[in-house]
Amino acid sequence: MRSALELFTRNGYDHTTVDEIADAVDVSQRTFFRYFANKEEVAFAAQDVAESHFFAALVDRPADEAPLAALHGAVLDAWDTIGEAVAQLVPQDLHLRMYCVIESTPALLAEHLRRTAELEERLAREIARREGLDIDTDPRPRLVVAAFGGVVRVAGRLWGERQGTSMESLRGLTAFHLDHVGAALAERWDR
Amino acid sequence: MRSALELFTRNGYDHTTVDEIADAVDVSQRTFFRYFANKEEVAFAAQDVAESHFFAALVDRPADEAPLAALHGAVLDAWDTIGEAVAQLVPQDLHLRMYCVIESTPALLAEHLRRTAELEERLAREIARREGLDIDTDPRPRLVVAAFGGVVRVAGRLWGERQGTSMESLRGLTAFHLDHVGAALAERWDR
DNA sequence: GAGGCTAGTGTCAGTCACTGACAATTGACA
DNA sequence: TGTCAATTGTCAGTGACTGACACTAGCCTC
Incomplete structure (x- = not known):
C-alpha cells in the first residue's frame, strides 16, 4: 500500500x-x-480509515443534539483524530499528497464521489436512527446529509487546490464553509 | 448511440x-x-443534453431572482423541456431506462457524479456572475449549488429505484425534495 | 483527365487492467 | 512422514484503448 x-x-x-x-x-x-x-x-485505503472515523464520530455525538449540529460536530471531531489513525497505516504527508492526486485524477475523483455517496447513505440512516424516523418515508435524513455533504465537498476540493496542505488547514476550511452555508441559503444575499 | x-x-x-x-x-x-x-x-450522450438544458434554464432565469430561487426554478423549468430535447436524439423511454442503468452500475454512477460535480462548478460560476461576486473570494455561490445539488441528487436516486419511471414523476419528486430541504436544515425537527 | 488532397475507415500490433485455472511452496499438525 | 490449508507464481485469455499505416471515395486544381 x-x-x-x-x-x-x-x-x-x-x-x-x-x-x-x-x-x-x-x-x-x-x-x-x-x-x-x-x-x-x-488508492483509497487511507481514505477508508478517514471515512469510517467520520462515521464513528457521528455515532459518538450526544443523542439530544440536532441532526445538522451533530453532523457539524462530527466532521470537526473527526478531523482532530483522523491524522493519528491514518498515520498508523501510511505517513501523514503521503496521505495528504494522495488526497490531492485523487482530486486531480478524473478516474479517482469519480470513484471518490461514488464512495462519498455510499457514506452519505450510511450517515442518513444513522441520522434517521437517532431521530427515530423511517428513512423510507421521511426525506429529511437524506436531505440534511446531502446538503451537508455538498458543503464538505466544496471545502475538500478547495483545500486540494491550495498550496499549504495541512490537516489543520483542511479542518479550518471545512469549519469556515459550514459556518457560511446559512448565509448562502438565505433568501437574499448582502454584499 | x-x-x-x-x-x-x-x-x-x-x-x-x-x-x-x-x-x-x-x-x-x-x-x-x-x-x-x-x-x-x-452512455452519457443523452445526459449531456439534459445537463446543458439545465444550465441554459438557469441562465434564462430573471436576473433579480435570488440564487436559491433561481436554481429551484431552473431545475423545474428544465424538466419540462428536457424530454422533447432528448427525444430528438434517442427515444424517450430509452433515455429513462438508461438513467436507471447509470444509477445501478458502479462505474457509470461514479462517472455520473464526477460530471455532476463539473456541472455544479459551472452553475456556481453562473450564480456568481448573476450576483456580481468573485467566486474565488466569496464561498456562497459554490455553497448554494453544492447544497442544492445534493438535494437534487437524492431525488434522482430515489426516482431511479422506483417502478413508475416517468419524466413527470421525476419532476414531482425533485420539487417535493426541494420543498422539504428547509425543514431538514432547521435546528429542530418535529415529528 | 491526371494528380493530389482530405475525410472516413479498416487492419494490425501492442499496452494495460483484470480473471480463471493450475501448479509449486511452505508451515502446521496429526 | 503424510496431509492439509494458505500463499504465491505462471500462463493464457478477455476487454478497453492507442498508435501507425494503408486504403477508398470524393473533390479540387491544373
Missing part, C-alpha cells in the same frame, strides 16, 4: 502500472490482485 | 463489449473510438 501510494504521488496514478507496484514489493501482479480488487482500491 | 444504449439497457453496461456495439452498426471497433473517447462517453 505504501509503495503504491508513493508511486502514485511521485509519477501520477495513470502513469503507474500495477506491474510497477507489484515489482516494487517483489510479488507477482496476480498477488496484487489477491489483496486489492482493482488498482483503484489501493 | 442508439444501438449502444439499447445494448446497455438490454444486457447491462458491463456485459456489453465495444465490439458488440461496433458490430451492431457494422463498423470496426477503431471507428467507435474515433467518435467516442471511451465506452462511458456513449
Whole structure:
C-alpha cells in the first residue's frame, strides 16, 4: 500500500502500472490482485480509515443534539483524530499528497464521489436512527446529509487546490464553509 | 448511440463489449473510438443534453431572482423541456431506462457524479456572475449549488429505484425534495 | 483527365487492467 | 512422514484503448 501510494504521488496514478507496484514489493501482479480488487482500491485505503472515523464520530455525538449540529460536530471531531489513525497505516504527508492526486485524477475523483455517496447513505440512516424516523418515508435524513455533504465537498476540493496542505488547514476550511452555508441559503444575499 | 444504449439497457453496461456495439452498426471497433473517447462517453450522450438544458434554464432565469430561487426554478423549468430535447436524439423511454442503468452500475454512477460535480462548478460560476461576486473570494455561490445539488441528487436516486419511471414523476419528486430541504436544515425537527 | 488532397475507415500490433485455472511452496499438525 | 490449508507464481485469455499505416471515395486544381 505504501509503495503504491508513493508511486502514485511521485509519477501520477495513470502513469503507474500495477506491474510497477507489484515489482516494487517483489510479488507477482496476480498477488496484487489477491489483496486489492482493482488498482483503484489501493488508492483509497487511507481514505477508508478517514471515512469510517467520520462515521464513528457521528455515532459518538450526544443523542439530544440536532441532526445538522451533530453532523457539524462530527466532521470537526473527526478531523482532530483522523491524522493519528491514518498515520498508523501510511505517513501523514503521503496521505495528504494522495488526497490531492485523487482530486486531480478524473478516474479517482469519480470513484471518490461514488464512495462519498455510499457514506452519505450510511450517515442518513444513522441520522434517521437517532431521530427515530423511517428513512423510507421521511426525506429529511437524506436531505440534511446531502446538503451537508455538498458543503464538505466544496471545502475538500478547495483545500486540494491550495498550496499549504495541512490537516489543520483542511479542518479550518471545512469549519469556515459550514459556518457560511446559512448565509448562502438565505433568501437574499448582502454584499 | 442508439444501438449502444439499447445494448446497455438490454444486457447491462458491463456485459456489453465495444465490439458488440461496433458490430451492431457494422463498423470496426477503431471507428467507435474515433467518435467516442471511451465506452462511458456513449452512455452519457443523452445526459449531456439534459445537463446543458439545465444550465441554459438557469441562465434564462430573471436576473433579480435570488440564487436559491433561481436554481429551484431552473431545475423545474428544465424538466419540462428536457424530454422533447432528448427525444430528438434517442427515444424517450430509452433515455429513462438508461438513467436507471447509470444509477445501478458502479462505474457509470461514479462517472455520473464526477460530471455532476463539473456541472455544479459551472452553475456556481453562473450564480456568481448573476450576483456580481468573485467566486474565488466569496464561498456562497459554490455553497448554494453544492447544497442544492445534493438535494437534487437524492431525488434522482430515489426516482431511479422506483417502478413508475416517468419524466413527470421525476419532476414531482425533485420539487417535493426541494420543498422539504428547509425543514431538514432547521435546528429542530418535529415529528 | 491526371494528380493530389482530405475525410472516413479498416487492419494490425501492442499496452494495460483484470480473471480463471493450475501448479509449486511452505508451515502446521496429526 | 503424510496431509492439509494458505500463499504465491505462471500462463493464457478477455476487454478497453492507442498508435501507425494503408486504403477508398470524393473533390479540387491544373
